Amino acid sequence: xxxxxxxxxxxxxxxxxxxxxxxxQAESRSVKHVDLLERVEHQQQRIYQGTKHKELTRKEEKxxxxxQREVRELAKLFYRDGHLSKxxxxxxxxxxxxxxxxxxxxxxxxxxxxxxxxxxxxxxDHCRL
Numbered sequence: 001x002x003x004x005x006x007x008x009x010x011x012x013x014x015x016x017x018x019x020x021x022x023x024x025q026a027e028s029r030s031v032k033h034v035d036l037l038e039r040v041e042h043q044q045q046r047i048y049q050g051t052k053h054k055e056l057t058r059k060e061e062k063x064x065x066x067x068q069r070e071v072r073e074l075a076k077l078f079y080r081d082g083h084l085s086k087x088x089x090x091x092x093x094x095x096x097x098x099x100x101x102x103x104x105x106x107x108x109x110x111x112x113x114x115x116x117x118x119x120x121x122x123x124x125d126h127c128r129l
Contacts, residue, residue, distance in 0.1 A: 047061060047064045047068070048106040064103060078092065
């Protein structure tokens with residue numbers, strides 16, 4: 001009887017001690033998922049700012065938004081089972097890294113809406129004469 005009580009007490013103490021470790025794992029998984037969502041939101045904000053400041057053409061904006069949509073759809077597909085595996089997080093992180101590079105490249109290239117519009121209209125105006 002004494003051995004049974006000691007075993008039950010040891011098991012209870014082990015479970016109590018292990019609970020914070022399990023909670024930390026669950027929290028780290030959700031933090032990683034939140035981190036990916038924050039990156040997607042930040043990229044969407046950068047695309048919006050690029051459009052607002054006329055650093056992106058409509059075509060560039062459309063391409064970037066399509067890439068964002070594909071990443072969101074991929075994340076939904078991966079998260080269908082309720083969690084993201086390490087491999088799935090790596091795939092999403094890689095796609096987001098590529099999107100970061102593409103957003104920066106397109107926002108800082110020499111094309112902007114005004115230049116494209118101006119060139120198109122100047123050519124049209126010269127043809128009318």
